[in-house]
Amino acid sequence: MVIGVAAVIVMVSMGRGAQKRILDMIHDMGTNLIVVNAGRVSLVGGRERQSAIVTTLRPGDAEAIQDHCASVAEVAPETSRKMNIQWESENLMTDVVGVTPAAFRVRNIEIETGRTFDSVENDTARRVVLVGSVIVEKLFDSEDPVGHQIRIGRAPFEVVGVMKAKGVDANGVDRDDRVLIPIKTAMRRLVRTTYIQKIHILVAKFEQLQHAETEIRELLRERHRLRDKPDDFTIQNQASLVQTERESARTLTLLVGSVAAVSLLVGGIGILAVMLTACRERRREIGLRRAIGARRRDIRTQFLLESLIIAGLGGFFGAVLGVLSTFLASTLGGWNAIVSWGATGAGLTLSAIIGLIFGIYPASKAAALEPIEALRSE
Amino acid sequence: MIKTKNIEKTYKKPSVTTPVLRGITLSIHRGEYVAIMGTSGSGKSTLMNILGCLDKPTSGQLELDGTDVYTLDDDALSALRNKKIGFVFQQFFLLERTTALENVLLPLIYADNYPADAKQRAKKALTNVGLEDRMEYLANELSGGQQQRVAIARALINDPDVILADEPTGNLDSGSTHEVLEIFSRLHQEGRTIIVVTHDRAVAEHAQRILELKEGQIIENTTSSKPENSGNH
Numbered sequence: 001m002v003i004g005v006a007a008v009i010v011m012v013s014m015g016r017g018a019q020k021r022i023l024d025m026i027h028d029m030g031t032n033l034i035v036v037n038a039g040r041v042s043l044v045g046g047r048e049r050q051s052a053i054v055t056t057l058r059p060g061d062a063e064a065i066q067d068h069c070a071s072v073a074e075v076a077p078e079t080s081r082k083m084n085i086q087w088e089s090e091n092l093m094t095d096v097v098g099v100t101p102a103a104f105r106v107r108n109i110e111i112e113t114g115r116t117f118d119s120v121e122n123d124t125a126r127r128v129v130l131v132g133s134v135i136v137e138k139l140f141d142s143e144d145p146v147g148h149q150i151r152i153g154r155a156p157f158e159v160v161g162v163m164k165a166k167g168v169d170a171n172g173v174d175r176d177d178r179v180l181i182p183i184k185t186a187m188r189r190l191v192r193t194t195y196i197q198k199i200h201i202l203v204a205k206f207e208q209l210q211h212a213e214t215e216i217r218e219l220l221r222e223r224h225r226l227r228d229k230p231d232d233f234t235i236q237n238q239a240s241l242v243q244t245e246r247e248s249a250r251t252l253t254l255l256v257g258s259v260a261a262v263s264l265l266v267g268g269i270g271i272l273a274v275m276l277t278a279c280r281e282r283r284r285e286i287g288l289r290r291a292i293g294a295r296r297r298d299i300r301t302q303f304l305l306e307s308l309i310i311a312g313l314g315g316f317f318g319a320v321l322g323v324l325s326t327f328l329a330s331t332l333g334g335w336n337a338i339v340s341w342g343a344t345g346a347g348l349t350l351s352a353i354i355g356l357i358f359g360i361y362p363a364s365k366a367a368a369l370e371p372i373e374a375l376r377s378e
Numbered sequence: 379m380i381k382t383k384n385i386e387k388t389y390k391k392p393s394v395t396t397p398v399l400r401g402i403t404l405s406i407h408r409g410e411y412v413a414i415m416g417t418s419g420s421g422k423s424t425l426m427n428i429l430g431c432l433d434k435p436t437s438g439q440l441e442l443d444g445t446d447v448y449t450l451d452d453d454a455l456s457a458l459r460n461k462k463i464g465f466v467f468q469q470f471f472l473l474e475r476t477t478a479l480e481n482v483l484l485p486l487i488y489a490d491n492y493p494a495d496a497k498q499r500a501k502k503a504l505t506n507v508g509l510e511d512r513m514e515y516l517a518n519e520l521s522g523g524q525q526q527r528v529a530i531a532r533a534l535i536n537d538p539d540v541i542l543a544d545e546p547t548g549n550l551d552s553g554s555t556h557e558v559l560e561i562f563s564r565l566h567q568e569g570r571t572i573i574v575v576t577h578d579r580a581v582a583e584h585a586q587r588i589l590e591l592k593e594g595q596i597i598e599n600t601t602s603s604k605p606e607n608s609g610n611h
């Protein structure tokens with residue numbers, strides 16, 4: 001009973017967490033987005049993990065997608081690395097992300113103050129940088145940094161703008177704790193690599209999402225000469241992400257749901273056993289009550305109330321356990337779980353109902369006892 | 379007050395049928411103090427349970443205070459036991475781990491409406507049986523004699539028409555037996571109807587009238603010679 005109710009609460013809370021994640025993701029990325037990651041990306045504990053560095057995804061791939069895939073509207077390649085940035089005597093480590101100007105549209109990045117950079121600045125690998133709000137706060141003491149010179153690694157950059165705050169994304173990454181620079185600047189002057197990590201692709205029409213994904217996959221496999229080798233990239237689209245989320249949420253629901261069902265059933269049977277024993281051991285009490293004027297329905301009510309109380313207590317402790325473990329799961333375990341008070345109420349109600357249902361038989365048995373037989377029993 | 383007509387009780391088992399009561403016809407008036415005697419197995423308890431509407435005879439009629447009992451349904455029988463009958467059993471039958479006071483209050487819970495002065499009444503009933511200093515004791519913290527007096531207080535709380543006591547002194551020593559019989563005599567003097575089942579002639583002698591059961595029939599219907607018990611209608 002206790003475990004059952006706890007399980008119901010945890011289950012529903014996790015479910016709500018997963019649902020919120022899905023909504024967040026759709027909200028963040030828009031529904032027409034496809035993301036190509038270098039290497040394989042897996043979902044671990046509800047969050048994305050990227051496998052070891054893969055060097056096969058290149059800027060040329062992004063251009064090819066733009067040129068050859070009819071269903072694609074816009075393409076935004078990206079490379080990023082954690083680096084030290086410095087202003088005057090302040091230092092901090094942050095994500096330095098190289099993007100093309102298309103990223104501002106594709107990824108829905110808005111400007112708080114200053115400006116973005118354009119494709120000329122990208123092509124000429126200018127040292128310009130846009131900073132996130134966390135950087136403004138930590139590095140510039142919340143002063144407007146536009147026009148200041150900062151160093152990324154050793155290279156000097158001019159701050160041209162500040163991005164609007166976006167908060168933490170579905171993977172737990174703070175999108176305000178980063179700086180954006182032109183991708184060509186990043187590749188030529190900072191990271192000095194020829195490969196990129198991600199391509200964000202905006203598809204013209206939502207209906208073409210699946211088609212676009214197929215097109216992109218075929219194109220990349222051909223360009224990477226994979227033949228019969230597995231993909232060296234991962235394509236995610238909104239639809240499939242939502243699908244994966246749904247599936248893992250459903251598996252979880254199924255698992256916890258069956259635990260809940262089984263333990264509620266066990267709890268019910270436990271109540272049945274306890275009440276049947278009570279009914280047997282308290283025959284004389286039942287007989288006495290009948291002798292002094294209790295009607296059958298008084299006895300039935302008494303026994304039903306007792307099983308209700310037992311079940312209610314079980315439910316109460318279950319609720320406490322459930323809420324506690326949901327808190328633990330979301331704070332320590334890193335799961336996305338939102339305590340569902342609705343589920344807590346439902347769990348309590350459910351255990352009360354189980355108490356009543358499994359109490360009916362023993363209560364009726366107690367009520368059916370003939371007073372004289374009940375009195376005479378040992 | 380209580381009238382029976384030709385009550386028979388037969389226990390049927392697949393192999394044997396045991397006739398226990400074979401045509402009991404008796405009449406007990408209001409305010410009478412009656413003892414029922416007989417050897418073990420003669421059917422005293424069976425008759426008592428029938429008179430107390432706890433059990434039904436195989437055939438025959440029972441009239442209680444003008445009501446034909448066997449026309450009533452189960453709920454009405456419960457109500458009748460609650461209002462008109464006070465039981466005292468050999469085994470006391472108190473709720474353990476429950477105070478004397480709460481035990482005495484129990485019949486009021488099943489009454490049509492729970493009286494506002496219930497506690498006062500219960501305290502009065504307990505005082506009546508000499509237990510004013512034991513009200514908050516748990517039933518299992520009381521001696522046998524005290525438990526039986528709590529049971530008598532419980533039987534009295536609803537101001538019943540008749541008190542039915544089946545071997546009330548069967549589990550008591552002579553001191554407690556004496557106390558219980560004193561209380562019965564006093565209740566009788568106050569005008570209550572009392573029926574006591576016993577196989578102890580000394581106990582039966584306290585009553586006005588002794589009915590003797592033998593082989594399922596009443597064979598003797600003697601009026602006790604005891605002078606102090608003869609003053610009632």
Ligand SMILES: Nc1ncnc2c1ncn2[C@@H]1O[C@H](COP(=O)(O)OP(=O)(O)OP(=O)(O)O)[C@@H](O)[C@H]1O
Nearest residue numbers: 389396398416417418419420421422423424425577
């Ligand atoms: N439920 C029952 N089924 C079968 N026989 C029964 C049942 N109850 C009582 N009897 C039989 O009825 C007879 C009378 O029983 P009862 O209890 O009335 O005797 P009693 O006069 O009260 O005896 P005692 O003095 O020992 O209490 C006994 O022979 C008993 O075996």
Ligand SMILES: [Mg+2]
Nearest residue numbers: 422423424544
């Ligand atoms: Mg007996």
